[in-house]
Amino acid sequence: MSKKRFDKIADDIKKIKIQGARNIAKAALFAYSLIPTKSSIQKLKSLRPTEPMMEKVLELAEKKPYQEILEHFDSAQNKINISILKLIKNNDVIFTHCHSTNVSNALIYAKKHGKKFQVYNTETRPLFQGRKTANELRKAGIKVTMFVDSAVALAIEKENKRDKIYANKIFLGADALLPKGIINKIGSGLVAELAHNHKIPFYIVADSWKFTKKKVPIEQRSLNEVWNKAPKNIKIKNPSFEFVPKKYISGIVTEFGLMKYEKFVRKMT
Numbered sequence: 001m002s003k004k005r006f007d008k009i010a011d012d013i014k015k016i017k018i019q020g021a022r023n024i025a026k027a028a029l030f031a032y033s034l035i036p037t038k039s040s041i042q043k044l045k046s047l048r049p050t051e052p053m054m055e056k057v058l059e060l061a062e063k064k065p066y067q068e069i070l071e072h073f074d075s076a077q078n079k080i081n082i083s084i085l086k087l088i089k090n091n092d093v094i095f096t097h098c099h100s101t102n103v104s105n106a107l108i109y110a111k112k113h114g115k116k117f118q119v120y121n122t123e124t125r126p127l128f129q130g131r132k133t134a135n136e137l138r139k140a141g142i143k144v145t146m147f148v149d150s151a152v153a154l155a156i157e158k159e160n161k162r163d164k165i166y167a168n169k170i171f172l173g174a175d176a177l178l179p180k181g182i183i184n185k186i187g188s189g190l191v192a193e194l195a196h197n198h199k200i201p202f203y204i205v206a207d208s209w210k211f212t213k214k215k216v217p218i219e220q221r222s223l224n225e226v227w228n229k230a231p232k233n234i235k236i237k238n239p240s241f242e243f244v245p246k247k248y249i250s251g252i253v254t255e256f257g258l259m260k261y262e263k264f265v266r267k268m269t
């Protein structure tokens with residue numbers, strides 16, 4: 001029975017039915033509690049290689065009680081929510097990409113606490129996690145406008161005054177927080193460069209447990225996600241994530257509050 005449940009969770013993580021660093025770490029923790037062995041840890045870690053938070057949680061799971069580790073996620077999120085509430089101003093247009101629970105929860109909290117803002121987001125091919133974000137925010141009563149990925153510049157360029165469509169703040173989640181920058185969904189680098197060029201504040205919203213000093217590999221996903229049964233002689237690349245250098249990051253919001261990225265790294269090292 002436990003084996004069947006473990007395998008189902010592993011499969012859901014692999015197939016991105018369970019997605020996002022926080023959900024993956026929580027699901028892996030639960031799976032480990034079903035079969036608490038070294039080989040479970042190896043198996044779970046191999047499912048999504050770009051997830052230091054899952055690694056940290058699995059390492060802790062060997063030493064600490066399940067409940068104690070689990071409590072961290074909500075406690076960190078609650079503190080993040082309070083910082084984001086202060087950061088959002090009425091009439092903001094907030095841009096986000098992919099689906100991040102840390103970002104979505106914080107936006108929903110701000111809405112519940114009376115902030116009036118709207119969200120622009122991108123569909124996030126090839127797996128369309130942007131739809132998950134749009135649905136969650138819509139259900140919470142937040143106005144959402146979705147753009148195809150290739151319209152990202154249109155969504156965040158200040159010069160695009162003709163349509164008056166541009167974001168004035170950007171919130172992205174992160175899979176990994178590294179000394180020199182962050183790793184997040186592919187496309188995040190382009191968003192960061194646009195934000196930099198157009199002087200739009202670019203914030204990372206993430207639980208500090210995503211921090212690591214280890215080298216983090218970038219997951220390469222199945223080519224079928226991009227083009228199922230593509231002709232044999234076409235080369236396809238499908239990296240799931242990319243590195244964003246810290247010079248683009250205006251600030252990071254973690255459970256320790258809003259701070260410059262450098263300060264966050266100093267705190268963590």
Ligand code: RUB
Pocket residue numbers: 016018019020021022023098099100101102103129172173174175184185240
């Ligand atoms: C999800 C993604 C998210 C981070 C942070 O990628 O890039 O921005 O994981 O998410 P994928 P969270 O869909 O490939 O897992 O805030 O939920 O931890």
